[in-house]
Amino acid sequence: MSHGKMPAMDTFNPLRDAVPPGEIKRALIIKLRHHGDVLVSSPVFSALKAHAPQAEIDALVYADTAEMLTLHPAISQVHVVGRHWKRLGVIGQLRAEVALFNSLQARGYDLVIHLTEHWRGAWLCRLLKPRWSVGPAIAGRNRRWQASFTHLQASPKNALRHMVEANLDALRRIGIQPGPDERRMLLIPGGLADQRVAALLEKFGLQGQHFIHVHPASRWFFKCWPVARMASLIEALQNEGHVVVLTAAPSPEEKAMLEAIQARLPRPAFSLSGELSLKELAALTRQARLFIGVDSAPMHIAAAVGTPTLALFGPSGDKQWGPWGVPARVVSSTRHACRPCGIDGCGGGKVSDCLSSLTVAEVLAAAHELLAQ
Structure with a gap:
């Protein structure tokens, strides 16, 4: 029997498919919702940056909600989807979509975290082919949804968990445990x-x-x-x-x-x-x-x-x-x-x-x- 020193409990991670934070070079966090929804996701950026300081972290949100995240010190770039794109006609919308995809693809993400049930996030994970991808486990979704992600985040089955914590659960799913100071919301007026x-x-x-x-x-x-x-x-x-x-x-x-x-x-x-x-x-x-x-x-x-x-x-x-x-x-x-x-x-x-x-x-x-x- 070995009598060697046991690892400290605060460094032990029981998650078999944990993502090594030190290997994340670029990450994309997707939150396609309303203003308040986007703002309560801001701690995800702070916590990920605290655990992977070398990583460049980008956001993808609707254009009208971008001000919720711009100037956030943990965010490198904010990419946007225009709600008005549908009014541009087929060709105009296609051009906007292709330009967005080319911008995202050029970033070469290792990690994509999708925080809602929007199908765009699943398709982007398939097309961008990051090494790791996290999405919510949604009852009734088909295998195509599930296969879009390397990690599926479980959601609480009651209404008692604050949405800040629910968003941070995406990081917990890949083995990153946010500290108390990393759970604060942040908005920089400028x-x-x-x-x-x-x-x-x-x-x-x-x-x-x-x-x-x-x-x-x-x-x-x-x-x-x-x-x-x-x-x-x-x-x-x-x-x-x-x-x-x-x-x-x-x-x-x-x-x-x-x-x-x-x-x-x-x-x-x-x-x-x-x-x-x-x-x-x-x-x-x-x-x-x-x-x-x-x-x-x-x-x-x-x-x-x-x-x-x-x-x-x-x-x-x-x-x-x-x-x-x-x-x-x-x-x-x-x-x-x-x-x-x-x-x-x-x-x-x-x-x-x-x-x-x-x-x-x-x-x-x-x-x-x-x-x-």
């Missing part, structure tokens, strides 16, 4: 965004002052709190002496919601409705004392820039999508056992009782807890 926001705050007379950033809307309106209650919350905060800055996306629906809130306020709040890019929104939020919003990309942006976050949740799951990695409070109904249901309003009617029932007093109390920290 110098130009910081400068423009500084100029806007100076215009309001708010440069260097504390303020609360409120973003009431979501692209999915069944996730939104009623206008009258949001206005009452803002009025209560103003009466306590807090300065409130409102934002909304450029869409007519979100801007109209903000106008309806402002119309109910005795003293309209400062508003940057529809005026900010995603990077500028991040720059503004980073300077706020507190962010208040709903389950939306701006809520994830607040967490990614380190701002204390108060989030209102209705039919969507806060265990999966709540604020990550910052001081936070989630206000959700304890009176509706049916939530989270994932339905676009009760009965599909675009209005969620579990949100409508939340009181101003409940949300204000949560704000006070965060402001006291």
Whole structure:
């Protein structure tokens, strides 16, 4: 019997098909989803870079979500798929697709990690022929899907695992265990965004002052709190002496919601409705004392820039999508056992009782807890 020194437990890896991080030269991480989905994948880049510092790591995302990842220190290049390509006609779309594929092929990836169920990721793994490829195991998918990847990542069978951890499971599947500091979301606004926001705050007379950033809307309106209650919350905060800055996306629906809130306020709040890019929104939020919003990309942006976050949740799951990695409070109904249901309003009617029932007093109390920290 050998009495030699046993390997340290922290270096032991029981995974037989683990990928050696030191042999990864170039990696591509694919996340073809909405803004918030892309942002919650940002720790995957940080963790992979921490374990394979020699690797160049690229991203493939939809063009409109690219700002969620550009300037990320772990990312070498951000490649994009245009949602508008289908409107270019057959020849135009084919040219765009070929140009993208040629750019990806020229990078010579050793590792491709596909974080969604989109078939594009499977086909790219087949065509790019990386040494290693990771994709989600999806029930009901045929053998062609399964054979596209060298490693299949198991997904949790409940709604209790945060999407940050679910994304990081792709690394765990190949033997890379992210440390606590590597699990943080990250969004870098950049110098130009910081400068423009500084100029806007100076215009309001708010440069260097504390303020609360409120973003009431979501692209999915069944996730939104009623206008009258949001206005009452803002009025209560103003009466306590807090300065409130409102934002909304450029869409007519979100801007109209903000106008309806402002119309109910005795003293309209400062508003940057529809005026900010995603990077500028991040720059503004980073300077706020507190962010208040709903389950939306701006809520994830607040967490990614380190701002204390108060989030209102209705039919969507806060265990999966709540604020990550910052001081936070989630206000959700304890009176509706049916939530989270994932339905676009009760009965599909675009209005969620579990949100409508939340009181101003409940949300204000949560704000006070965060402001006291």
